[in-house]
Amino acid sequence: MNISETQAGSITIVAITGTLDASTTKELLKSPAISNPAQSVVMDLEHLDFLDSSGLGALIGTLRKKRERSAETLISCMNDRVRRVFEITNAHRIFHIFDDTAAAVDYATQLTARI
Amino acid sequence: MNISETQAGSITIVAITGTLDASTTKELLKSPAISNPAQSVVMDLEHLDFLDSSGLGALIGTLRKKRERSAETLISCMNDRVRRVFEITNAHRIFHIFDDTAAAVDYATQLTARI
Amino acid sequence: MNRIITLTLPGELIFARFASETAAKAALLLINSCDGGADDWKFTHAFELAVSEAFTNTVSYAQKPASPQPVTIDFIFEKQCLTVTIRDTNPPFSIETPAPDIESYPERGYGLLLMRTVMDTVTCARENGTNIISMSKQLNP
């Protein structure tokens, strides 16, 4: 797994490449924008090849911790395999999911400006 | 492995995709342009991911049978992994090897016209 | 004759991806061995995901994580059906766990739900202190 963080105004785009499973979630949780609960993020999953329940758990934990601090965790560009994991677990109901990273950033910017 | 044959004048371009090893050489040897010893071919290896000694043996056998009938077997676009097999075995000394399929077809056309 | 591929890995999470990628490859082999079988990504992904979950559980709930035991995974090929079995000596457990309530943001408990959903059948037998987890799926049900 590889993580890259890019700032887009007040939002951090966190792009994850490769695999998010039990062997890589710890690394994700240590990355600066994820570990800071007040930072709103768009998780760009375009290059996430594989997600399992351990990886999903890390995303849900991130969402919860950030919501407690009124920060957002949006998802963009997931492939069909990753989407399948969200749908089976119903996680697609608690995340805002976008097909386009720029649209997700716009939406997150509006949401956080409103507060 | 997948094989596609395309006619370019008197020459057949044989494009091989995937793996050429002991489990796939038989299929290659059955393809029309390969099994006809009088047909000159350019083997386009751009999408050949993996070649081992069984696959190389099939290419060398093809070269020999075609030479006996004054037909050519030229190679184009091999990747570094495939090239390594040719170099270790010295097979690069007996094949004409091109970086470009069109150039290989031109050369083969000239060679076969000369006869 | 049924064909079997057996993979034995160290019982450590860093090998989870090796297990899941091998499972995907086994599924692809079954697809390719069935004439004209389209590359059914859901079939391949089912094995990749289910084996990732099962391997992770086997390692995570092992009783002596200090000295991890090897984990053996069998892939059994039968016509249009692929079965994966994983054995462990962990405490017994039920595979009929309820689906977690997503509205309370639980971080765990999705593994067996995913396994049951993507596979046709998932069973866990307990024999002589061993859990035998078995997961099957038909290519064209």
Place this chain on the structure above:
Amino acid sequence: MNRIITLTLPGELIFARFASETAAKAALLLINSCDGGADDWKFTHAFELAVSEAFTNTVSYAQKPASPQPVTIDFIFEKQCLTVTIRDTNPPFSIETPAPDIESYPERGYGLLLMRTVMDTVTCARENGTNIISMSKQLNP
């Protein structure tokens, strides 16, 4: 602790690619486990090629091809070194075969040459009727 991955496959040529791809994946795992190890394609390819050759030989020179025996491949990880071993009960053979003379267009006899060239060491021991082929390579020699 040395880590070992063991793969057992049916002794049939259709499984050759499964063996070679698994070998490439094992090599990549070693590269990734060595901090900052670049993706050295020659290292990965060496294992992919050598295992393809060794597996094919083990299957091709088996004495009872009518009922193929399973083939077991061990991948042994030690620091910067990966060792692959394959065992078979084939007739004994010498790995010191001369390189074929390419000018006479031989179609066979390149397998051991390739194995010896891409690996650091290749040995074949004979024990109790079993050939134990062992091939090692250091990541950064």
